[in-house]
Amino acid sequence: MLKIPSPVRSLGVLALLLWVAAAQTAVAQKGKGSPFGGLGLPSVGSAAQAGPKVSYRAEYSLNRNGQEGRLSVFAEVADGFHTYSTTQAEGGPLPTAIEVEGEQIKLSGPFVADHEPTLALDDVWPGLEIQEYHGQVVWTAPFAVLQEFAPEKTTFKVQVDALVCGEGSCVPAGDTVEAAFKEHYAAEAVVTEFRPEKTHAIWSAELSHQAAAPGSEVTLTLTANTDAGYHVYRYVPGDTAASFRTLIVAKRKAGLKFGTPVTDTKLVEIDAGLDAPEYYYDGPTTWKIPVRIPESAKPGEYPLELLVGFYTCNDRSCDPSAGVAINGKILVAEQSQASPAPFALTAADFNAVAELPNLASWIDTEGAIPKSALQQGSTATVSLTLMHLLAALAGGFILNFMPCVLPVIGLKVMSFANQAGSSHRRVVELNLAFVAGIVGVMLVLAIATIAAKVISGSAFGWGQQFTSLEFKVALAALVFAMALSFLGVWEIPIPGFAMSSKSGELMEKEGLLGAFLKGILTTVLATPCSGPLLGALFGLSLTLSSASVLLLYLVVGIGMALPYLALCFYPGFIKLLPKPGPWMETLKQVLAFPLLLTVVFFVTAIDSDHRIATLILLIVVWFACWLVGQVPAYSNPGRIWMARGASLITIALGVFVSFTYFGPLDAKLPWVDYNEAHLAQLRREGKTVMVDFTANWCLNCQINMRVAIDKEGVSEIVHENNVVPMVADWTGNSPEIREKLEELQSNSIPLLVIYPPDGEPILLRDLITESQVIDALKEAGPSRSPSRLASLVN
Incomplete structure (x- = not known):
């Protein structure tokens, strides 16, 4: 009988685990802004990970008055996959759902995508409109500020739940991401009558209702007021940029339904030398576009955007092609309010308009589903x-x-x-x-x-x-324990x-x-x-x-x-x-070896922030199985149950230690990446700067981060004194960081350096405590205010 020596078996397992650790760490470093994510240290400048097929991030902006803002959620879907809209009808695939935590802001409207979804038919959901997004999509929602806050120090947690499909299968996806402050924006000037350059028409648009109830219908009126002797060409529902026709497309519908634009302006036939005659409108033209509010629409603001592409011509010549972007919003409320609401108009690119299908019926024609085949909201x-x-x-x-x-x-x-x-x-x-x-x-x-x-x-x-995550880790540990049993480490x-x-x-x-x-x-x-x-x-x-x-x-x-x-x-x-x-x-x-490869598959499916913790847990499971294996199956029941109890306690401790101390760190400080130019600029500005020199292979660095540096007490001092915390990652043997360490007369890490606005830096070496960090920050003092800095310069 072929017998594999026990030491060889154990070395084989250890080698496999070390290979997995090295490979996954390399993947984490390649795919993220910082390798810290794989070791539970703060990851700087990286997007949130939401699984292998989609990733999410979020940001928000505030109006200058500080009373309202916009919250945006970005989704990056992998090639070959797609996710679904927030307005996907019931009875079909899971719609994307976005929720915001906290009491400082309140959404005043739904999340609306930056572009319309691709419409598709699917045999799985016959007769239902399937709204898919591929590549990148950005959902944005307006919000009102309920409680004042400092935007530079405030983030909001956003929960995203979605479904991602592709390659013949679908998997639920989602993540909780933090929306950080991006910028302030000023209220834009509203132009309600707009003449594009080098054209002979003034455009305007208004909605018949400022507020509309779910299930109701409102009218969007679009007017082209042409100059004397000039005209625009006819609009054909569902048509593209054929000949000189006018194009009207809906770029953003926010889940509302647009009908076919109609006009009673007289058409004039001309012979343009084409296969069929062409037509233009005789004078200024007004189109009425019905907009239907779905029964399922929730109260709030719904932004709308239409694009118009056109030519203005007279009997002798035509102006260059031009476009108009028409932006506005409709308020969905319990009761309709029939008072006109003008839209804002800006210039648009005619070629961009020509790439989209004209409005036709309640669904766009190109790539869409015939109205007769639709059962909106069907749950049959x-x-x-x-x-x-x-x-x-x-x-x-x-x-x-x-x-x-x-x-x-x-x-x-x-x-x-x-x-x-x-x-x-x-x-x-x-x-x-x-x-x-x-x-x-x-x-x-x-x-x-x-x-x-x-x-x-x-x-x-x-x-x-x-x-x-819990299921994947538990199953990886179970299959690993089975492999160890097959190799003779213990007996199931x-x-x-x-x-x-x-x-x-x-x-x-x-x-x-x-x-x-x-x-x-x-x-x-x-x-x-x-x-x-x-x-x-x-x-x-x-x-x-x-x-x-x-x-x-x-x-x-x-x-x-x-x-x-x-x-x-x-x-x-x-x-x-x-x-x-x-x-x-x-x-x-x-x-046993195919089972170990199965463990590799499960570990690969675990996000990089928890991968190292999982590998540590597997080593603990190995030790626990070895403990059980030391007591033969023919031993007395007392010894057997004692060994099994000890192994279970060991695994429980392993779960706690690995995922508490080697899982992702919920950073309490607003860390930024270190570079010498940025540090020099901050010091010139009179900032107090705290630089943590660390690496993912430095165990003491990780201990310092968790027990002494990224703590609530330190965070309070950092925010109170306007300190800038920086991370200097030496994992990749950065020459810039090595030179800085030599300048600080330090040949090793961990090293925490606090630069006061004036004077020499304060150095804390090796293992440190939270109180040492707080004392050093107090000694360094707060950053200089701009006014004080100006007085010193003068």
């Missing part, structure tokens, strides 16, 4: 067909061959070999227990889907549990999982509990992978009745269980496997 259910059920059966069967599942399937094959000498009844019992584990997980997912639809109107997605105390010769005859037989748990683990490991056929099927669950959802998931489970059900009817297949023997021990050890 869709029936399962025979094709759906066959696809679910085939998709479930294919799940057996997903990479994460294969190691557990290999373990199951070993149990088949043990069954070779068993009775038909025993074979059926064990395989049905395995099948029960598979089907049980499927039914739990089906019930979660139904409950989510009832509570929130959207379904719990297949694999959605893998969006939970469940018959059928542990088959080492050390465990005696009991462990060499698969029990019903072991078979059931294998079925559960196999199915859970399959959920990150949709496999062919399943992506659309699980999306279909959003429009299925509760009974159909249960049936769909049950059929997928049966499909996954087909090989094991076949063995219940034809147990003779087991005889084709080799007889039980020493080869099984070798196979078990070999199967």
Whole structure:
């Protein structure tokens, strides 16, 4: 029998973990502004991470009067994927939801995207308008200030919940990001009548209602007041920039519905030498554009933006092409208020207008859905067909061959070999227990889907549990512990999982509990992978009745269980496997390495801020398993339970220590990146500056940051004295930082340097305390005020 020496096995595992740590740290350094994020130190200048397919960040601006502002949320969606609008109708994919925490501001309108979504049809949601965003999208909402605050020192937490789809599958996404202050803006001058340069028309626009109730309809009036002898060409619904036609497009609709512009101005036919005659309007022209407020619209301000592209011509020549941007807002309230509200007009690029489709009916024509096919807000259910059920059966069967599942399937094959000498009844019992584990997980997912639809109107997605950090870490630790068991570090105390010769005859037989748990683990490991056929099927669950959802998931489970059900009817297949023997021990050890690769997959799926903490926890799990392995399975029960209790306590402490001290740091200080030019400028301005020289490989630096520097007491002094905190990251052996350390006569870190407005810098070396930092900041004193600085210069 081939036997892998225990030291070699352990070194192999350690090497794999070290490789994962190095690779993931490199990824973190490449993908973020600072490598600190991977070690739990403050990450400077990096965007918030919201998973592998989308990332979010936020910022806000204030009006000069300080009483209102704008909050913007940026989403960057990976290539090949898309997310959904905030106005996605019910009965379809999960809309993007954005909420703001805190009591200092209150939103006065909804979040509105900077551009219109792409409209699509999807067989999963027949007859429903699907509103997709690709690439970057920015949602902005107005807010009113309820309590005064200092913007330079104030951030607001923004919670984003969304769905990201692509490559045949969908995963819930979202993040909590902090919106930092960007700038003050002045109230813009409103021009309600606008003549673009080198044209012969004055444009204006107004809305018939300043406020409109949900479900009502208002009218936007657009006027081109042409000079005597000049005209504009006709508007054709849904048309593009053909010939000299006038273009009217909606760039921002805020979820409101625009109808077709109509006018009663007389048309004049001309022969322009084209295949068909052209028409222009005889004199000044006014279009009426209906705007419908959805029943589901919430109270608040809804910004609207239209673009117009046009030519002004007379009988002899035409002016250059021109464009007009028309901006305004409509207030959605409980009651409508019929008083005209003028819009602001500015210049626009004709070519930009020509790229968008003209308004037509209630939905834009290009890439849109015919009105007759739409069921806005429909929650009607869709029936399962025979094709759906066959696809679910085939998709479930294919799940057996997903990479994460294969190691557990290999373990199951070993149990088949043990069954070779068993009775038909025993074979059926064990395989049905395995099948029960598979089907049980499927039914739990089906019930979660139904409950989510009832509570929130959207379904719990297949694999959605893998969006939970706790679930991913726990499963990574479980699979890692299984791999250690396969390598002989310890024995899983469940018959059928542990088959080492050390465990005696009991462990060499698969029990019903072991078979059931294998079925559960196999199915859970399959959920990150949709496999062919399943992506659309699980999306279909959003429009299925509760009974159909249960049936769909049950059929997928049966499909996954087909090989094991076949063995219940034809147990003779087991005889084709080799007889039980020493080869099984070798196979078990070999199967440990695919499990370790599965751990690598799970660690990769964990965000970089928690990756190092997860790897530390895995080392602790390794030690805990080793503790259990020191007590043989044939020992007295007291020793066994004592070892297991000690291992559980060790793992609990490992979770607390790793994620408390090596997870992401919730920075209390407004850190900025160090560079010598910036430091020199701040000192010339009379600022007190605190520079922390650190690196992600410096353990004492991390301890200082958590227990002494980034603390509430230090934060109070920093804000009170207007101190600028800077981070000097020496992880990459920066020459600039090395020269600065030499200037400060320091050859090592950690080093905290506090520069007072006047005098020599104060140096704190090695491990320090919070009180030392506070005393040094008090000794340095506050930054000089601008007035005091001016008096010193004069």
